Amino acid sequence: MMQYSLKKTFFLLAALVASSTISAQVKPIPVAGKWLYRLDSLDNGLDQKWQQQQFTNSIWLPGTLDDAGIGAPVKVDTTVLSKDIMLHLSRKHRYIGAVWYQRSINLTSRMANALLSLERVIWKTDCWIDGKPAGTQESLIAPQVFKLGPLAAGKHVITIRVDNRKQHDISVNDFAHAYTDGTQIIWNGVIGKMQLIDIGKQVINQVQVYSSLANHSVKAAISLGGSHRGDTYLRASLLSGKKVVKQTSPIVIQHDQQEINLQVPAVQSWDEFHPRLYNLRTEVIDSKGRVLDARTQSFGFRDINATGNELRINGRPLFLRGTLECNIFPLEGHPPMNTAGWLKVFKTAKAYGLNHLRFHSWCPPEAAFQVADSLGFYLHVELPLWALTVGKDPKTLIYLEQEAENIIRNYGNHPSFCFWSMGNELEGDFGWLEKLVRKLKQEDNRHLYTTTTFSFQKGHGKNPDPADDYFITQYTEKGWVRGQGIFNTNPPDFKTDYSKALEGTTVPLIIHEVGQYSVYPDLEEIKKYTGVLRPANFEAVRNNLRKKGMLGLAPDYLKASGTLAVQLYKEEIERALKTKGVGGFQLLDLHDFPGQGTALVGILNAFWDSKSLISPADFSKFCGPVVPLIRFEKAAYSNRERFAAAAEIANYSDRQINGEILWSAISADKHFNLRGSLGRQSIAIGNASAGSFSIDLSKIDRACELLITVSIANTGYTNHWKIWVYPNKNPESFNNVIFTTSIDSALSYLQAGRKVLLNPDTANVKGIDGRFAPVFWSPVHFPDQPGSMGLLIDKKNNALADFPTDFYTDWQWWDLVTRSRSLILDKLRAPATPIVRVIDNFFRNRNLATLVEFKVGSGSLILCTMDLHSQSTERAAARQLRYSLLHYAAGNTFQPVQEISAGDLRRLLDN
Numbered sequence: 024m025m026q027y028s029l030k031k032t033f034f035l036l037a038a039l040v041a042s043s044t045i046s047a048q049v050k051p052i053p054v055a056g057k058w059l060y061r062l063d064s065l066d067n068g069l070d071q072k073w074q075q076q077q078f079t080n081s082i083w084l085p086g087t088l089d090d091a092g093i094g095a096p097v098k099v100d101t102t103v104l105s106k107d108i109m110l111h112l113s114r115k116h117r118y119i120g121a122v123w124y125q126r127s128i129n130l131t132s133r134m135a136n137a138l139l140s141l142e143r144v145i146w147k148t149d150c151w152i153d154g155k156p157a158g159t160q161e162s163l164i165a166p167q168v169f170k171l172g173p174l175a176a177g178k179h180v181i182t183i184r185v186d187n188r189k190q191h192d193i194s195v196n197d198f199a200h201a202y203t204d205g206t207q208i209i210w211n212g213v214i215g216k217m218q219l220i221d222i223g224k225q226v227i228n229q230v231q232v233y234s235s236l237a238n239h240s241v242k243a244a245i246s247l248g249g250s251h252r253g254d255t256y257l258r259a260s261l262l263s264g265k266k267v268v269k270q271t272s273p274i275v276i277q278h279d280q281q282e283i284n285l286q287v288p289a290v291q292s293w294d295e296f297h298p299r300l301y302n303l304r305t306e307v308i309d310s311k312g313r314v315l316d317a318r319t320q321s322f323g324f325r326d327i328n329a330t331g332n333e334l335r336i337n338g339r340p341l342f343l344r345g346t347l348e349c350n351i352f353p354l355e356g357h358p359p360m361n362t363a364g365w366l367k368v369f370k371t372a373k374a375y376g377l378n379h380l381r382f383h384s385w386c387p388p389e390a391a392f393q394v395a396d397s398l399g400f401y402l403h404v405e406l407p408l409w410a411l412t413v414g415k416d417p418k419t420l421i422y423l424e425q426e427a428e429n430i431i432r433n434y435g436n437h438p439s440f441c442f443w444s445m446g447n448e449l450e451g452d453f454g455w456l457e458k459l460v461r462k463l464k465q466e467d468n469r470h471l472y473t474t475t476t477f478s479f480q481k482g483h484g485k486n487p488d489p490a491d492d493y494f495i496t497q498y499t500e501k502g503w504v505r506g507q508g509i510f511n512t513n514p515p516d517f518k519t520d521y522s523k524a525l526e527g528t529t530v531p532l533i534i535h536e537v538g539q540y541s542v543y544p545d546l547e548e549i550k551k552y553t554g555v556l557r558p559a560n561f562e563a564v565r566n567n568l569r570k571k572g573m574l575g576l577a578p579d580y581l582k583a584s585g586t587l588a589v590q591l592y593k594e595e596i597e598r599a600l601k602t603k604g605v606g607g608f609q610l611l612d613l614h615d616f617p618g619q620g621t622a623l624v625g626i627l628n629a630f631w632d633s634k635s636l637i638s639p640a641d642f643s644k645f646c647g648p649v650v651p652l653i654r655f656e657k658a659a660y661s662n663r664e665r666f667a668a669a670a671e672i673a674n675y676s677d678r679q680i681n682g683e684i685l686w687s688a689i690s691a692d693k694h695f696n697l698r699g700s701l702g703r704q705s706i707a708i709g710n711a712s713a714g715s716f717s718i719d720l721s722k723i724d725r726a727c728e729l730l731i732t733v734s735i736a737n738t739g740y741t742n743h744w745k746i747w748v749y750p751n752k753n754p755e756s757f758n759n760v761i762f763t764t765s766i767d768s769a770l771s772y773l774q775a776g777r778k779v780l781l782n783p784d785t786a787n788v789k790g791i792d793g794r795f796a797p798v799f800w801s802p803v804h805f806p807d808q809p810g811s812m813g814l815l816i817d818k819k820n821n822a823l824a825d826f827p828t829d830f831y832t833d834w835q836w837w838d839l840v841t842r843s844r845s846l847i848l849d850k851l852r853a854p855a856t857p858i859v860r861v862i863d864n865f866f867r868n869r870n871l872a873t874l875v876e877f878k879v880g881s882g883s884l885i886l887c888t889m890d891l892h893s894q895s896t897e898r899a900a901a902r903q904l905r906y907s908l909l910h911y912a913a914g915n916t917f918q919p920v921q922e923i924s925a926g927d928l929r930r931l932l933d934n
Contacts, residue, residue, distance in 0.1 A: 082212070128219070141167045147160070347609060353629050
């Protein structure tokens with residue numbers, strides 16, 4: 024009974040400060056400023072005198088010990104590239120335990136019933152006013168509120184004890200982003216607003232707004248305090264800006280919980296295209312019409328629902344183009360608590376064509392919701408939970424239920440709050456999870472719910488759970504719905520979608536954590552770390568490269584690995600857009616994740632700054648509200664084939680589009696230039712076929728790259744793809760060049776001074792298996808995977824004159840890379856510079872190659888460890904590369920400078 028009473032009191036207090044606009048009669052008094060502090064890692068406490076002499080140091084709050092440089096200095100050794108140093112960014116100082124904070128305040132007037140509100144704390148806080156206990160709170164995702172009672176004018180002493188030790192087991196290895204050192208840090212202090220609020224004259228405790236665009240209605244659920252009954256009235260006004268749209272007649276207050284309903288003939292919707300906000304002003308008035316209390320709450324008219332396996336916003340199809348926010352803010356080590364910090368996040372995401380953000384295992388502060396409301400972003404919020412033992416600890420379940428109530432009371436009115444999951448990749452008691460979801464649905468129907476954001480637990484993860492409104496997964500019972508499980512095993516085609524895997528799904532499917540393609544570190548980023556975190560992981564990589572004489576390659580490694588990642592993200596996104604029944608995707612990630620082994624999976628860095636891999640305008644061509652798409656067979660063609668494409672338009676704008684669909688195919692040298700039209704079309708919202716076209720490739724008599732473009736005339740909607748076309752037959756013979764798969768044969772010819780192209784069977788080559796996609800997530804977190812991060816290609820080398828390529832891995836390399844072994848050149852007596860370099864992962868930094876040339880005695884050698892000798896009609900790229908190498912070797916420009924002995928060559932190759 025006592026537990027219930029305490030819980031009820033806590034939620035009442037939380038409700039009093041939950042709204043973004045505080046009651047009109049309440050004027051908060053900030054208590055930010057200089058506080059005294061005392062560390063108490065041994066839990067000695069304070070004596071009962073509560074004298075300020077016990078405090079000898081001061082700190083500025085809001086703020087953290089890390090901000091002030093307080094705590095044990097964290098020592099790291101960046102001369103060694105170790106697993107420990109690569110786990111995450113390094114704190115400069117660290118303190119885990121209790122800290123006492125104290126401040127004196129002088130009130131100029133009496134406070135009838137004072138509350139102390141601390142916007143965000145990790146984790147448990149005890150409070151005293153003038154030495155008297157004022158309660159304990161332990162929310163990670165909502166303001167912690169303490170009832171101080173009546174305070175006379177004059178001096179008072181506020182004392183708080185903040186304990187940032189783990190209070191509940193909410194995650195695996197402290198990975199949940201509400202409590203972790205992996206992204207944000209386990210800081211101690213207070214962030215956000217710190218204020219005293221006098222609720223003595225407050226009548227309105229809380230207003231929850233339930234709007235319906237379809238019904239043109241608003242319901243306000245109002246929680247009242249005090250004893251104002253009979254002679255007091257409620258009145259509500261709907262405002263658009265300062266204009267009153269509709270006002271109700273006063274109704275007599277009869278209960279603590281009241282409802283007011285408004286019918287509004289014409290309202291404007293809230294969505295990503297038109298984030299129109301309204302205000303609902305609720306007033307308590309007396310019999311003479313005098314306002315006793317008032318509350319103004321911002322909200323939007325938006326209806327979000329699931330119809331079968333389709334998401335709908337305000338009655339039309341919705342496709343989520345999302346990424347994750349995992350509490351990654353490297354300067355502060357905690358989330359921004361003001362709108363300025365969140366404007367950068369949301370404006371950057373919007374510039375790259377996104378409309379959706381998932382908060383992985385945490386809930387953001389009020390400022391994030393305010394900015395998302397203003398910009399039209401759809402938010403997915405999670406309880407602070409990433410556990411494999413859900414249900415094991417009853418106290419943790421009570422805590423999680425309280426946090427769920429906190430989320431509703433503090434953030435439920437925001438129109439941007441559209442999706443709600445109980446946590447990330449949960450395992451354990453799904454019965455309890457389902458019960459919680461159903462309870463929350465009944466309490467608050469303004470959001471769509473899912474039981475877990477994917478799960479590896481048997482019987483879950485591949486299909487929706489019974490309570491799910493939507494379903495997040497990386498695969499179903501019938502197959503993968505993301506390329507990470509496909510791109511290294513299936514030859515590339517651009518006609519495939521995930522419709523087979525979606526067969527039988529009954530709710531919208533959101534693709535889980537798409538991408539996770541690791542990009543080489545940007546070592547120039549080191550200088551950006553001017554806050555509480557040190558990039559010791561980046562520094563260790565830099566030192567390792569410097570020792571190996573490879574530091575100068577780092578910028579090219581970044582650009583080549585990153586551009587490959589962009590190509591893979593593009594295909595991931597387009598496959599999702601092509602699939603009817605997919606409700607969207609959540610990238611992992613648009614920006615880097617610096618924890619869990621340094622997972623640099625973004626095209627932006629951890630600061631949401633560009634890595635100069637692709638511009639926002641170019642990214643949004645394939646990741647935006649309207650995206651032209653084509654389905655085609657493959658990347659590499661013979662000139663005896665035709666290129667055939669079926670066009671589609673993914674139109675997830677807010678209207679039908681009428682326009683002419685244009686296509687073109689243009690070679691890099693502009694000698695081949697074809698253009699056509701698919702006619703003027705009406706393109707409905709959703710995914711629609713737009714016709715087809717084909718191209719005769721027979722007039723292409725030398726290898727070339729074609730850029731295929733589809734666009735909607737007189738709009739900015741355009742998209743493009745590359746294909747490669749190769750002559751079917753090589754007319755020239757190269758009698759002066761020996762092609763062999765045998766090292767013995769090669770050495771014999773080399774000793775005779777001949778030119779040799781050696782292409783050994785990859786099964787007999789010592790080295791690393793070829794892998795097209797780069798390292799998944801992190802080579803430190805997942806060490807048992809082939810470790811490459813794409814190719815760095817000397818595209819101007821004459822050896823590739825007849826094999827059109829850029830400096831990075833593109834789709835025409837897939838067959839060659841997946842049939843290759845990377846040579847490890849580190850132990851050669853003299854440094855070797857490859858023509859095709861394989862970028863090793865940043866945890867190893869070996870000098871790897873699949874194409875390199877040497878002088879061997881009086882002979883000249885091209886060594887290629889990509890399979891060129893296995894011939895078939897499907898291997899157009901392999902045939903063309905073989906031709907290009909032979910053509911080069913036969914000419915006068917083939918004069919290798921790098922030398923290697925016969926013995927070193929054997930040692931390099933032999934298993």
